[in-house]
Amino acid sequence: MNDKAENSGASVRADAARILARVVFDGVSLRAAFEARASRSADPRDRALLAATLFASTRWWLRFDSVLAQMLERGLPDKARDIHSLLVLGFVQIEIMRMPDYAVVAACVDAARLLGQPRHAGLVNAVLRRFLRERKALLEEADRDEISQHAHPRWLIERIRGDWPRDAESVFEENNREAPLTLRVNRRRCAREDLLGRLGQAGVAAHAPLHLADAIVLEESTDVSRLPGYAEGHFSVQDGAAQRVADLLDLADGQRVLDACAAPGGKAAHALERADVELTALDSDAGRLPRLRENLGRLGLEANVVHADAARSKDWWDGRPFDRILLDAPCSATGIIRRQPDIKLHRRLADIAPLAAIQARLGAALWPMLAPGGKLLYATCSLLRAENEATVARLLDTFSDAKAMPIHDRHGRAAGAGRQNLPGHKGMDGFYYALLEKTR
Structure with a gap:
């Protein structure tokens, strides 16, 4: 390997360590942080290595951070958090990504210097070399705790086991795979x-x-x-599970359609690709609308793009009912951890009840906007029953003119009035669907 390639490898690892530290310790979005950095890299190979390292390291952080804790009598100081991240990603490159052992060690040692912490270069070298010698015993010890064994936070392990007891182990495994x-x-x-x-x-x-x-x-x-x-x-x-939304909406030319939480526009665009409908793409986050418009423009599609809270109908609704409403509700995103592994680090149990309240509020506000005979599709990328079947059950209890429509079993397994696709089923993400028809 020439000097230029070696320097490139160290530089990518230094960049990855900086970004990983921001994701883990500051709660920054992994995808946003990666895209901001990757846009400055001219070499596609460097971008690919950066992406693979970041996503794998975030996915496996809870496992290999516990390994590092075994190896250090005292934790690293806050000012050395980039080194902390560098060590974890070094373990991941060796154990998960199967990169050449000593090439990883050498590049990480050089990366410590690029991070402005040459005093820690010796520590990085010693810790990674010890990992190479003792990794079997270190990983066996990590397996003694379910958090590090599954690389999931305890609250999520408990909720998945409670909601899907027969499938929990496979869900953990699928969440730790790279999605197609x-x-x-x-x-x-x-x-x-x-x-x-x-x-x-x-x-x-x-x-x-x-x-x-x-x-x-x-x-x-x-x-x-x-x-x-x-x-x-x-x-x-667009993942296959999200593509099934257009199938379930049963679209036809001339229909008036609302996508109530539309950004970044994938499902709205798919609806427009399927049929000549009058579509309103609504979202409460103004910052996400430019990307929605950009996506529609690239695809040659047109929609009425509106910035508004879907539940505040007086701010945006003209009173004409919709034939179809898609409520792709804000949720915990626990079904797409394969694609967004930082969910495991950023989401908390305390988030679930407020999210369920938002889902119920949106559903109750949108139902009166549906025309008689029209259909509302409730969808989330969550695995949690509290956000899915419980929300739909409340809607059915609240509105006497709401009827749950049958959904074919190819869309996953029965979950209350809807169906749940679990991560990895036919290669797709975790996704929930419930289709409600307005009977009068």
């Missing part, structure tokens, strides 16, 4: 088979899953903006 990269073909601009052909010609291995009408699954993750058809709006990135 799934595209949604824009059928208004491209046929799925045509895009598959273009990807094949570009050397990108991919397949079209039979259970999803518009999906293409890539065999390896990549920078999608460099794929053929991206600039022309031929596809978007």
Whole structure:
């Protein structure tokens, strides 16, 4: 390996350590922090290594942080938190990413100097080399505690076991896997088979899953903006579980449709790709609307984009009822941990009750806006019954004209009036769906 490559490896690890420290200790969004840094990197290989290291290290933080605690009699001081993160990512690169042992050690030692902490370079070298010698015993000790064994916080372990006792172990395992990269073909601009052909010609291995009408699954993750058809709006990135929303909405030309929590616009765009509907894309976060508009523009789609709180109808609703309403409600996002592993570090048990209250408030406010015979699809990317079937049960109890519609078992397993897709089922994320019809 030449000096330039070695320096690049150390630099990427230093960047990863800085970002990881912000994610873990400051509660910064992993995706936002990565995208801000990656945009400044000219080398796609460096961006790929940075992404892989950050997502794997965040995913496994709770396991390998416990390993580090075993190895240090006293914890590192706050001012050395970048070194703390560097050591954890070093363990992860060795054990999870299966990178060459001593190349990781050497690059991490150099990264400690790039982080402005040369005094800790010796510590980094000693700790990583000890890990190489003793990792079997260290990992066996980590397995004695369920938090480090599963790399999940205790509250989430307990809730998943309580809600899905027969599936809990597989959920933990799936949450710790890298999710496949799934595209949604824009059928208004491209046929799925045509895009598959273009990807094949570009050397990108991919397949079209039979259970999803518009999906293409890539065999390896990549920078999608460099794929053929991206600039022309031929596809978007969207997990298969989210793509099923458009199927369940049962869309037809001429319908008036509301996406009540629309940003960043994936499900709204899919609805517009499926049918000529009059769609209102609403969101309460003004900061997310530019991205929604950008996504619609790239795909050649139009919607009435509105900044408003869906529950405050007097601020935005013109009084005309909707034929379809999608309430993709704010939730704990515990079903998409594969894609957003920082959820395990940032979400708290205390968040669940307030989220359930928001979900109930939105559902109660939106129901009167639905036309007789219309349908409201309640969806979340949560695994927790308190946010899903309990919320839908309250809606059914509150409104006598609400009727739960049957959903085919291909959409997961029964969960109250709806169905729950668990992480990894047919390669998809965890997602909940309940379809309610207004009977009068």
